[in-house]
Amino acid sequence: MTDEARKRELNRLRAAIDAVDDELVALIRRRAELAAEVGRIKEDGGDSPFYVPSREAEIIRRILAGNDGPISDAALHGIFREIIGACLTLEQPLSVAFLGPESTFTHVAARKQFGAGARYVACRNFDEIFDEVESGRVTYGVVPVENAFEGAVTHTLxxxxxxxxxxxxxxxxxxxHHLLTRAAALDEVRVVYSKTEALGQCRDWLQAHLPHARLESMESTAAAAERAKDEAGAAAIASLQTAERLGMPVLVENIEDHHDNITRFLVIGQHDSPPSGKDKTAIVMSAPNRPGALHDLLEPFRERGIGLTRIESRPTRRRMWEYVFFADLQGHRKDDRVAEALEAVRAMPDSFLKVLGSYPVAEPL
Structure with a gap:
C-alpha cells in the first residue's frame, strides 16, 4: 500500500469511528432521558429508593454475558458503571461518604461503584462514615469489611x-500497594507510614527490603502519603492515585505480598437491595454461652441447604467472653428458605438476630 493509499484508508476508518462516536453519544443521551423519566416516576411513588443495586447487577450481568470481545469484561464493566452512575445522578443527586482524604482505596472503591457523577464526602474514620449515613446527611457510605489474605476489618464489623x-x-x-517516597533509594528510608491493614498486606516485603525501617500506622493510606510527602527519610504505602494526586515519586511498585490481593467493601445506606437472582444476606447473631449454642444457631441454615460464605466472631464489649457471630448467607432474605431459617433463629430462646441486609453478589473482574 502506498503512503497516499494508507492515508486515505486511515481517514476513512477515522471518519467511521467518528460516526460511531456520534451514535454512541445519541444513545447515551437517550438512555439518560429514560433514566430521568424513571426518576420522576420514583419520585411520584414517594418511598422508592433511587439506587437499586439489584437492577444494576442485572444490567451488568446481562451485558457481560453477551460480551464476545475484543474489549475485556473489566473494561466493559468500567464503561457501563460510569454510564449507569451518570444516569443515576439524573434520577437523584447522590452523596457518598468514604474514608478520606481523596484517593484512599475506599475512595477508589466508591468511585468504582458510583462513578464520577456522585458527590463524595471524605470522613476521618469509619465511625464518621456510619454517622453520616445513619443521620441521612449522605445517601450512602462505603466501608471495607475484609481482605482476602488479612481477613476481617474488625472495626467495621x-x-x-x-x-x-x-x-x-x-x-x-x-x-x-506502592512505596511512595522522595528518597532516592531504599537504604535512605527510615520510617514507613500507612494504614494498619496495608502494612499487614506488605509485611513480608517490608521485612525483606526495609527490615530496619520504623512502621507507623495512620488513619488511611492517603493520610500516610500526605504525612510522608515532605519528611526526609519517610515513605508511605499507598495507591497510584494518591501518588498522582500528591505528585509523589513511586520508588517501588506492587509491594503487596500477594498480587491477587482483593479487598471487599460494603455499600451502606437506609435500605438493602431487592432480589437480583444471585444474592448474599449478611447477619449478626448470638445466643447464651452454653455448650452447642453456635451449633444451634447454624442448624436452621444447614437443614435448609443454605451455604455460609463467611462466619466471624467478635466480642460484644458488654461482658467478658461474650461474643456475637457475623455471617454471610447464600441467598436473599426474601427467599423462602432463607426467611424460614432466619425466623427459626429468631424463635430460639434468648437469641439475638439482626439482618444487616441482602445485596447482589459482586463478581471479581
Missing amino acids: DLFVDREVSICAEVLLGIH
Missing part, C-alpha cells in the same frame, strides 16, 4: 451491631 444502617451492595477491588 463492630459498628454494624448497634448502628441502624443496611448493606445494599458489595464492591470487590484489586489492591496494589
